[in-house]
Amino acid sequence: MRFTIIAPPVPTQKWKEQFEKIAPHIPLLIGTETDRPEEIVCAMVWKQPKGALKPFVNLKLIFSMGAGVDHVLADETIPKHLPICRVVDPQMAFSMSNYVLMALLNHHRSWYEFQAAQQQKHWAQFEFIERPVRVGVLGIGHLGMDVAHKVQQLGFSVVGYSHSPKKTPFPSFVAGEWDQFIKSLNVLVCTVPFTPKTKGLLNYSLFEQFAEPTYLINVSRGSVQVEKDILRALDEGLLSGAFLDVFEEEPLPVDSPLWSHPKVKITPHIASLTYPREGVLQVLNCFEQLEKGLPPPQQVSREKMY
Ligand code: GLV
Numbered sequence: 001m002r003f004t005i006i007a008p009p010v011p012t013q014k015w016k017e018q019f020e021k022i023a024p025h026i027p028l029l030i031g032t033e034t035d036r037p038e039e040i041v042c043a044m045v046w047k048q049p050k051g052a053l054k055p056f057v058n059l060k061l062i063f064s065m066g067a068g069v070d071h072v073l074a075d076e077t078i079p080k081h082l083p084i085c086r087v088v089d090p091q092m093a094f095s096m097s098n099y100v101l102m103a104l105l106n107h108h109r110s111w112y113e114f115q116a117a118q119q120q121k122h123w124a125q126f127e128f129i130e131r132p133v134r135v136g137v138l139g140i141g142h143l144g145m146d147v148a149h150k151v152q153q154l155g156f157s158v159v160g161y162s163h164s165p166k167k168t169p170f171p172s173f174v175a176g177e178w179d180q181f182i183k184s185l186n187v188l189v190c191t192v193p194f195t196p197k198t199k200g201l202l203n204y205s206l207f208e209q210f211a212e213p214t215y216l217i218n219v220s221r222g223s224v225q226v227e228k229d230i231l232r233a234l235d236e237g238l239l240s241g242a243f244l245d246v247f248e249e250e251p252l253p254v255d256s257p258l259w260s261h262p263k264v265k266i267t268p269h270i271a272s273l274t275y276p277r278e279g280v281l282q283v284l285n286c287f288e289q290l291e292k293g294l295p296p297p298q299q300v301s302r303e304k305m306y
Contacts (some may be wrong), residue, residue, distance in 0.1 A: 007046035071275035139192030
C-alpha cells in the first residue's frame with residue numbers, strides 16, 4: 001500500500017514533509033514514475049496530467065489538494081467508480097474571507113484614491129465618500145458562506161445566491177430569484193466552483209443586469225469570467241472596478257490588458273492557499289473511512305462538481 005502526490009505545477013515539498021511526519025508507516029511516491037504502480041491506493045493531486053492515474057489499477061481514492069476539483073475532473077479517463085474528495089478547511093475559509101475583506105475595504109474606503117492623492121502630496125481630506133454597499137456573494141458553499149458571514153459581521157448588507165437553498169442569517173436566493181439578487185448589488189463576490197453551468201457566467205449580459213455600477217471580486221476560477229467582457233463593462237461603467245485573483249489563463253499573460261487597467265487589481269491565484277498539514281490529516285481520514293466501508297468525508301459529486 002502506497003500513496004502518491006501528483007501535482008506538477010506546484011511545489012510539493014511541504015506536503016511530503018507533513019505526510020512523512022504524520023504517516024511515516026505509509027510509503028509515499030512523488031509523481032507517477034514507479035515499477036510497481038499496483039501498490040498505489042491513494043493519489044493526492046493538483047492538476048494531474050491527463051491519464052496520469054491510469055497505471056494505478058488498485059487506486060481507491062483521489063484527493064484534491066485544493067478546494068476545487070475541476071482540475072481533477074478535467075481528466076475524463078478517471079474511472080467513474082473512484083471516490084474523489086477535497087480539502088474542506090476552516091483555515092482556508094479564514095484566508096479566503098480575509099482576502100475578500102481586503103478587496104472590499106480597499107475599494108469601499110477609497111484606498112486607491114488616497115494612495116494616488118498621497119503620490120501627489122495632496123491632502124484629500126474632504127474627498128472621501130462612504131458609498132452605500134450591498135454585497136452579493138454568488139456561491140454560498142463552505143468558502144462563500146464564511147465570506148458572507150464576515151462581511152455581514154462588519155456591518156455591510158449582504159445577500160447570497162446559491163444553486164440549492166441554504167439556511168442563512170442574511171437574505172439568500174436560488175434559481176428563479178436571480179433578478180432580486182443581481183439587481184440590488186454594489187459589490188459582487190464570486191465564490192462559485194467551476195462547472196459547465198458556471199463557465200463564462202461573469203459575462204457582459206450579467207454585468208448589464210446591475211442596477212448600479214458594481215465592484216467585482218472574483219476568487220473562484222478564471223473560466224467563470226469572460227475577461228474581454230469585464231474590460232468592456234469597466235470601460236462602459238457597468239463595473240466600477242474589479243479585484244481578480246483568478247484568470248482565464250494562468251499565469252496571466254504579460255500582454256493581457258488587465259495588468260495595466262486602472263480599475264483592475266490583480267493577485268496571482270493566492271486568495272486562499274491549502275495548508276499541507278490539514279490536507280494530509282484530511283486525506284488520511286478520508287482513506288481510513290473508506291477502508292472501514294464508510295463514505296469518506298468531503299466526497300464530491302461528479303455531477304455537481306463540488
Ligand atoms: C484553489 O484554487 C483551490 O481550489 O483550492
